[in-house]
Amino acid sequence: MNNTTVTGLVATTPKHVVTTDGVQITSFRLAVASDKHATNWYTVTMFNQLAINAAISISKSDRIVVTGDLRIRDWDNGERAGTSVEIEATALGHDLAYGSSVFTKTMLVEANA
Amino acid sequence: MNNTTVTGLVATTPKHVVTTDGVQITSFRLAVASDKHATNWYTVTMFNQLAINAAISISKSDRIVVTGDLRIRDWDNGERAGTSVEIEATALGHDLAYGSSVFTKTMLVEANA
Amino acid sequence: MNNTTVTGLVATTPKHVVTTDGVQITSFRLAVASDKHATNWYTVTMFNQLAINAAISISKSDRIVVTGDLRIRDWDNGERAGTSVEIEATALGHDLAYGSSVFTKTMLVEANA
Amino acid sequence: MNNTTVTGLVATTPKHVVTTDGVQITSFRLAVASDKHATNWYTVTMFNQLAINAAISISKSDRIVVTGDLRIRDWDNGERAGTSVEIEATALGHDLAYGSSVFTKTMLVEANA
DSSP states (O other), rough: EEEEEEEEEOOOEEEEEEOOTTEEEEEEEEEEGGGOOEEEEEEEEEEEEHHHHHHHHHHOOEEEEEEEEEEEEEOOOOOOOOOOEEEEEEEEEOOOOOOOEEEOOSSSSSTTO | OEEEEEEEESSSSOOEEEOTTTOOOEEEEEEEEOOGEEEEEEEEEHHHHHHHHHHHHOOOOOEEEEEEEEEEHHHHHHHHSEEEEEEEEEEEEEESEEEEEEEOOOOOOOGGG | EEEEEEEEEEOOOOOOOOOTTOOOEEEEEEEEEOOOGOOOOOOOOEHHHHHHHHHHHTTOOEEEEEEEEEEEEEESSSSSEEEEEEEEEEEEEEOTTTTTEEEOOOOOOGGGG | OOEEEEEEEEEEOOOEEHHHHHEEEEEEEEEEESSTTOOEEEEEEEEHHHHHHHHHHOOOOOEEEEEEEEEEEEEEEEEEEEEEEEEEEEEEEOTTEEEEEEEOOOOOOOGOO
């Protein structure tokens, strides 16, 4: 069990890709204020309809609330190695503590997406 | 510690009030699908800038993600008694799993609010 | 999604029952300090091996940490009506912030339980 | 906001130190099963009475439930660099889904600790 919820600032322009087998993926970096005046950095990733809507809706410097599964991965590409901390989002939205939003429900067009 | 995060359907038109000493309060009922095909009902309450933005942005039947503090209160008004389950929201937004949103950041007008 | 984690004080002696089809169920009331000096009251319920171990291990007035699914249910028995707030625990333990514990792993005897 | 709750397997013998100004600190590595058959690795750290009780109570290979604040830190010691993912525990206990425990409340000796 690794559910987590964070609120933070979108730090990069969301990157939206469609895989060759049609999977929609959106990801961006998120800066989350931690206690003790430090910042936690996450990569937030999402799929399918959430990926499509986030790519349309989210811009760099937006404030969001996101909930999902936390993943910690060690990586090594031969030249460099590191650890990535990722949230696979199950839900996310603009944080109304920082602004207002106009919402348009998605018509069910997943079959055409 | 009673933090909780839920995603659900706004079930009532948000009610926005300003107290005589100027506190902004918005509240609505939220239906959250639980496991076993049951529904959890919450009263979601928020204050200040979040209350103002939610009153502008949230409509009945919107899908949202909300995080905050859970409060369980027994009440008794002489005629009837019951238990209310409330989330005092610290952050909330439209759930982009169900639609797209256009976000406008709040100018810092808290001093005038 | 209704996951929640709380820390609190066990307020009743745990009740342990076995249903006619062999399901182990343990439950007790839990008092959780909320903000603003109020208390949230939960019924904590658990099943199977967790129910067996909790019945052996947990006493009234113990301090515990519990994580699980939140359920809010309206009930009406004809004479009275009310709302119950329940956590179906997926994991729980004595809170080491308040004491020490000696742990004995369960042998895999579920087939005989 | 970076609260998180995880359940997992203690992967190292807890290390307990007392700083020169008397702060009790305990830490260990925790392996948490993630979805998709992967494992998240955390460093779990705790202070004061929780550190003392955890040092007495927790052994390598124990199953625990822990809740606390997540911290993600990049580090660089000149020779190597990396990212650490840490939970500063506010509560933790042996997970009764995997065993039974005998609990002894701490007498209030914090003033002498």
